C-alpha cells in the first residue's frame with residue numbers, strides 16, 4: 001500500500017496516491033479542516049434551535065440554568081483549557097522530534113480528558129438525583145415547568161454530543177500514543193499529531209460555548 | 223508499438239493500434255480478480271462501480287413505488303391500495319429517491335470515477351475513506367429497507383412535525399436513522415472531493431484550466447458539507463422528541479413546529495441544488511464535446527456554480543410561504559428565490575451559446591444533454607412561478623409543485639445521469655454501447671417523461687392536491703395520461719440498463735477516446751489502468767481547447783500515415 005520515502009534522514013510512509021510528502025500532509029490537513037466545518041454546522045444547528053427557544057422563554061431558561069452546579073462546570077472548563085495547553089505542548093514536542101515528551105503530554109492530556117468525563121458524569125448523576133432528566137424523571141414546580149424541561153432537553157443533547165466527541169478524542173489520542181511508542185513520528189513526520197491537536201482544541205472550544213449558555217445565565221438567580 | 227505511450231487523441235474502435243500488438247492490457251477491471259478484490263478495493267473507479275450497482279438497485283425500488291402510485295391514481299377512488307398504504311408509498315418513494323438515488327447519483331458514481339482522472343491524479347485523496355463511505359451508504363440503505371419491510375413510514379419524505387414525532391405509528395425512527403447514516407457517507411465523499419480537488423491536481427492544472435465538471439462538483443461538495451450536518455442534527459431532535467416525548471418541535475409539548483420546517487428546509491433547499499449541480503456538471507462536459515467548441519463563457523459558467531451554492535442557502539423560506547412566516551421574511555425569501563434563478567439561467571444561456579455555430583452531432587449523450595436543457599428550463603421557470611408569493615398560495619401543495627420539481631429532478635438530474643453514463647461508458651467499460659438503441663432510449667425517456675409530468679402541471683393548476691389517493695372524477699383523464707407516460711418512462715429506463723450491461727461483454731472495443739474529447743480522462747486507455755496514468759500528465763492548455771486539438775489531430779493523422 002504505502003512505500004517508504006526518504007525525507008531528510010527519515011523514512012516516511014508515502015501513500016500511493018500522493019506525489020510527495022508535502023502534498024500528503026497538506027491534503028490531510030485540508031480534510032481535517034473541512035471535517036471540522038461539518039462539526040460546526042452540526043453543533044450550529046443545535047445552538048440555533050436553543051437560541052430560538054431561549055429568546056422566546058428567557059426567564060424559564062435562566063431558571064433552568066440555576067439548577068446547574070456552577071463549580072463543577074467551572075472546574076471542567078478550566079480542565080479543558082488546560083488540556084488544550086498540554087495538547088499544544090504535545091504537538092510542539094512532536095514538531096521538534098522529542099517523542100518521549102510527546103508521549104508524556106499525550107498521556108497528561110488524556111488523563112485530563114478522563115477527569116472531565118468523570119466530573120461530567122457526576123453532574124449527570126446529580127441531575128438524576130434532582131429529578132431533572134427529561135423523558136425519564138422530570139419534576140419541576142413552577143409555572144414554566146415545560147420550558148425548564150426544554151432547557152434540560154437541549155442541555156442533555158448538547159453536552160451528550162460533546163461527551164461523545166470527547167470520548168472519540170481520547171480514543172484518537174490513544175492511537176497517537178500507540179503510534180508514538182511504535183516510533184512513527186519524528187520532526188519530519190507528525191501530521192497525525194497535528195490533526196489530533198486541531199480536533200482536540202475544537203472539542204474544547206465547543207465546551208466553552210456550552211459552559212457559557214448553560215451555566216452562566218442562571219448565576220444571578222442563586 | 224511506439225505509439226503506445228503517447229497521448230491518444232483521435233483513437234476510435236478501428237484505430238486502436240496497440241490492441242493488436244498487446245491484446246490483453248492490464249486495467250482496473252482485470253488487475254485483480256474475485257469478489258473480495260471488489261469489496262476491499264480502494265480504487266476510486268471500482269468504488270464508483272460499487273456505488274453504481276447499489277444506486278441502480280435503489281432507483282428501481284424507488285421507481286417501483288412510483289409505479290404503484292401511478293397505478294392507484296388510474297381511478298378516482300381507491301382501488302389498488304388503501305389510503306394508509308398510499309401514504310407509505312409516496313413517503314418511501316421520496317426517501318429512497320432523494321437520499322439513496324438523487325443526492326449520491328452522479329457524484330458518487332460518475333464523480334468518483336472521473337474526478338481523479340480529470341485532474342490527472344492517481345486516486346482520490348483518501349481512498350480508504352471512499353470505500354468506507356460506500357459501506358456506510360449500504361448500512362444506511364439497509365436500515366431504510368428494514369423500515370420498509372417493517373411496514374414503512376407515512377410522514378412524507380419531509381418528516382413534518384408534530385405528525386412525525388407524536389402521531390405517526392409507523393417506523394419513523396428507523397427511516398430517519400437510515401437517512402442519518404447515509405448522511406455520513408455523503409459527508410465522507412464530499413470531504414474527499416474537496417481535499418482532492420484542492421491538492422491533487424496535475425502539474426499545470428490551475429483552477430481556470432479545470433473542466434467545468436470539477437467546478438460544479440466542488441461547489442456541490444461544499445454545499446453538502448455545510449447542509450448535511452444540519453439535517454443530521456434535525457433528525458436527531460425528531461428522534462429524541464419521538465422517543466422521550468419531550469418538547470422540541472411539538473406545540474403540545476411546548477415546541478415550535480415551524481422551527482423544524484426552518485431547519486429541514488435549510489438543509490433541503492440546498493439539497494435540491496446538490497441534486498441538480500452534478501447534472502449541470504455533466505451537461506457542461508457533454509455540450510462542448512458534441513459541439514466541437516470550447517464552452518461559451520467559461521468563467522461565468524464556473525462561477526455560476528459557486529453562485530448557486532451561495533444563494534441556494536438563502537432561499538429556504540420559500541417552502542414556508544403558507545406556514546405562518548412573516549410577510550417581510552416571505553418577501554425577502556421570494557426575492558432571493560428569483561435571484562437564485564440567475565446563475566442557472568447563465569448556465570442555460572451559455573450551453574446554448576456553446577452549441578451556436580458549433581458542429582453539433584446528435585449522439586446519445588448529446589440527446590440527453592439537450593433534453594436536460596429543455597426540461598430543466600421548464601422546471602426552473604415554473605420554479606419562478608412558485609417563488610411568486612401570490613401564485614404560490616394558489617398552487618402550494620398541489621401537483622404543480624410535484625411537476626415542477628420532477629422536471630428538475632427527473633427531467634434534469636436523471637437525464638444527466640443517463641447522459642453521463644452514455645458519455646463515459648466507453649471509459650468505464652472500454653466498450654461502445656449500441657448507438658441506435660441509445661438514441662431510441664433517449665427519445666423514449668424524453669417522451670415518457672413529458673407525458674408523465676406535463677399533465678401534472680395542469681392537474682395542479684386546476685387544484686389537485688398532492689399526496690391524495692382519491693380525487694374528483696374530472697381529473698381522471700389527466701391522471702390516466704400521466705400513468706401511461708410513466709409506463710413509457712419505465713421502459714425508457716430499463717432499455718439502457720439492458721444494452722449497457724450487454725455491451726459490457728459484447729460491445730465493440732472503444733479505444734481511449736471515442737468522442738475525440740479533450741480532458742485528461744480521455745488521454746489514458748479505456749478502461750484505465752489501476753493508477754489511471756502511466757505518467758502523471760502535465761497540463762498547459764485551457765479546458766475544451768478544440769482548436770488546439772484540431773491542429774494536433776492534423777499532426778497525429780500525418781504521423782499515422784507515416785506509421
Ligand SMILES: [Cu+2]
Pocket residue numbers: 490491494537538540541
Ligand atoms: Cu426550495
